[in-house]
Amino acid sequence: MKKIINEPLRFVDEFLEGILLAHPDLVKTPGDDPRILVRADAPVAGKVGIVTGGGSGHLPLFKGYVGKGLCDGVAIGNVFSSPSSAQVFEATKAVDGGAGVLYLYGNYGGDVFNFDLSVDLAELEGIPTRTVLGCDDVASQPKERAADRRGVAGIIFAFKAAGAAAERGDSLDEVAAVAQDIVENTATMGVGLTPTILPTTGKPSFELAEREMEIGIGIHGEPGIHRGELESADEIADHLLAPLMADLSLVAGDRVAVLVNGLGATPLEELYVLYRRVHQNLAAAGIEIAKNYVGEYATSLEMAGASISLLKLNDSRLELLNAAARSPFFIEA
């Protein structure tokens, strides 16, 4: 295991301290706990707050989407582990501007448990909340059980759109409806080539043979739907894209946003080789890419691999994606 770290148990707090030292103009911690991060101007009076969170190890997810036009706060846990309900609640209080708080995070058991506990704590405090779960990983459940799917990289579309809705003054119910609408029109599929090595144990999150890949793998190494010989970039793009197009029932004339996301160790060059094929296939199907993102948006430490996400667009969704946003890791200018 080759990592640039100090004491493994200090890893999460140390990179969070680094983020706070690097970006004091954009984010702050409301108390002493670097695992709770809110935008520097939080709370914004009269604005709906958005709190996200989850395990560490996915930068720029989740810490990277706190800022103007995005989320207001985040609480994160150890690598691949949920934050505590107390941490979620502290983030909630810190971003509450009097218009309520939306919880927007990925559908994982530990996160749901702790955010739900914080819902109750917030209610006692008189802070109304709504919850929308990212559940875009089509490999994790069939379409009929879409609400039970895991949340992966596609949640950034929901951060962006809900963040823009909150910024323009939408009510709590309206912001929640925007997030839900985005989630229901987002689909993601990933491929893993090499595992994450967990800092505390030094153990890989899964194992693959020298020439193997796994399609549909989760960002914590959850099993996918196909394990086999490593394919070409074009074949991989084809295998990831087809289920997404089917899941969203895309037809000629539709518009989409595309996210080609690197899982950590995969070079940007390879992501553009994938994007090229995605663009070609969608163009051939008469589907327009009205917005694209290529890079690392939700990773799994040093996992090699990638995911493709599609968001089916309409005018209002595209307008929300194009609205100004600013965090240390995400700029829409």
Next chain:
Amino acid sequence: MKKIINEPLRFVDEFLEGILLAHPDLVKTPGDDPRILVRADAPVAGKVGIVTGGGSGHLPLFKGYVGKGLCDGVAIGNVFSSPSSAQVFEATKAVDGGAGVLYLYGNYGGDVFNFDLSVDLAELEGIPTRTVLGCDDVASQPKERAADRRGVAGIIFAFKAAGAAAERGDSLDEVAAVAQDIVENTATMGVGLTPTILPTTGKPSFELAEREMEIGIGIHGEPGIHRGELESADEIADHLLAPLMADLSLVAGDRVAVLVNGLGATPLEELYVLYRRVHQNLAAAGIEIAKNYVGEYATSLEMAGASISLLKLNDSRLELLNAAARSPFFIEA
């Protein structure tokens, strides 16, 4: 070798096609060759053009720094190989707005040879040029021979500052002077943990044992100055930072820009662990970080490792760093 690619010999052209498909609003190719990229509005009449280039495999370097307030054009070669003089010359003609063209690239033999040939071609065409070489890698030569050093990640400071100077209307000599001033006040040192695997051969660019690291390694795997047992993040930061501070003769009261750059496979979390220590050490020495960049700015495909660059600041350098810029990979808003 696990890569998401098609035919290895098509790798470079395919990722460049991907970039062109993804960002037609920001960049274009002046002819049929995707290895020549210029900003979408090139040539900008009356503005000094800036052309960079070098080998492929370093995204976002070099292709990523073409845009408003940055470079105007780029010509790139195969992985780790120089572009041809014909390609450099084609980029030159495409960005020539009548105010001359600055060549700003890293100090490597093949690149110098081909850019110098293009200098002659441009002269025949009546396009005046100036050349400034990035030579920030302090591990590659001692201070007395600073102009012979290799160019690595620190060149992005020169792109940013020279690009801003050109954008505000500086003359060719003035833009060249800005670039030269930045280069002379920039120092970089890197550490490698695992090698790049070359797509065409499947061979690693260098070899390191399971627990080894190499300090001072070049971005093509050029030998460094110390090979030994992998150290902690804080120790690595200390070993990279001290020579940079000495090289730039930093003293209490100085201001710097810091770039903590990932070489490809190193998680963003680890870069922030390094940044934390860099910040602590500089603060302890009474040196202010007035600008910071943490992420992947100049990579070596899937090499694991990082580099630290410092730019000694004054008011005019900082103003140029803070000026607006926009490329597919770099935004200063």
